[in-house]
Amino acid sequence: MDTEAVRSFVRAAELGQLQHAAGELGVTQQAVSKRIAALERELEVRLFTRTARGVELTLDGQAFLPHARSIVTGVDRAVTAIRPGSRALRIDVLGLRSAQAVVLHEYWRSHPDTDLDVVTLKVNDPHLAVAAVEAGDIDASFRSVTDPATLPRDVRMIHAFDSPLELLVGPRHPLAPARSLTPAQLRRHRIWVPGLAPRSEWSEFYDQLATEFDLRIDAAGPHFGDEVLLDILAESADVATLVGARDRYIWPTNHDLRRIPIVNPTLAYPLSLILPRTTPHPRLRAVVNHLASLTPLPGPTWRPSWATIPRRVG
Template sequence: MQVVTLFATAIAAIRAGSIDASFRAVVELPEDLDAQWVFDEPLQLLCGRAHPLAALSSVAPAELAGHRIWMPGVVPGTEWGAYYAEFTAAFGLSVDAAGPNFGTEVVLDTIAESVDVATLVGAGSRILWPAGHDLRRVPIENPTPVYPHSLVWRRGNTHPALAALRRHLEKDERAAGGWRPGWAS
């Protein structure tokens, strides 16, 4: 539940002016805040070497159906909860969010020891695991699900560094062929 608190805390801090901006997916935006899309992060399947999909060079979202995708900590009502709810509905998948979230190490240990448990990670996420785990990252393609990151700030914030950051993060268009939830279009 701490992550949910951090989300609410970040929004409150932006509104109070104690921070200028935050990065997040934007499902809904209060009227006093504004946002700019900055990056679509492709998702990958992370699994152990004995997992049935481990040897593939890539996997389509539909091919994940029937496989256990374990993501403890996905909380309904959060931006990532909304993302995974729409992603799983779009491709007939299910995400198992059961169990206490004891951190990344426990998930990695479980995946390494299992022949049927996998998780999803961002392609740019730096995840270190012990050499003996022999985990595999399998790109998800056709289409590639992408997690939409945006910069969020308070309307009327004229801080020059915020303006410079926004200019630095401007992009002309999103990558072609990525799957995004309807609220991120």
């Protein structure tokens, strides 16, 4: 069934004249007449009778009108759901407690009128997030492809912000009393990052970090969730992990966990934003501008070799 013919029928029924319906729809009166005639042939009924004042619905037309209105409304809603600027801005974050989600929440608090849909794609390979952006399933993703040359032509990546790392330890750990730490002070201490996924950006990050500062990064074992990891840290005298300064973690007060900044240099995890190269969602520019306004990290900073992506849109 031709939905434009159904739309023409609805407007003609509501306005009572084919000429007025044609004016609203931006077509000729002849086009409206042909659409309605084709619809009548398909339905095998007469929908209108002509009068001196225009057109009036037949009994069949009266019965069909509420259903026709539902068809038009459904089509309009379907188009709105996929049209950038009319639908919510869909952005993928690594987790709802991650630094990306925290910064995105800060943006939304200052722009509460933004229709924002925060999603978490359950994928480790950033190229799968790239494919979702390319397909239009999401408008942007806070992921990094460490080799930008592998990006499809229609997708690009910009620098979002740097997330400084902190050491997270329990009260029995020998580094627990420290107010801050340098990377050299982390040597010989076990830094446990369970469940590092092959081909993930963070796996490559930790490989470069361990090589650069001679750190003992232990990725052994599956990751049973943050709660289990925090429980282990609270009881351990020799296990530590690394977390982002903006990442949100919640633990019982009796855990007495310590978050210790790492300085001289600050260890920065570079977060990128993947987005379409052309026709991005119109509300995405404001998010990128918010990211650009974030205060840069002070002092000397270490980043991995692939963190050289500029920040720009348009």
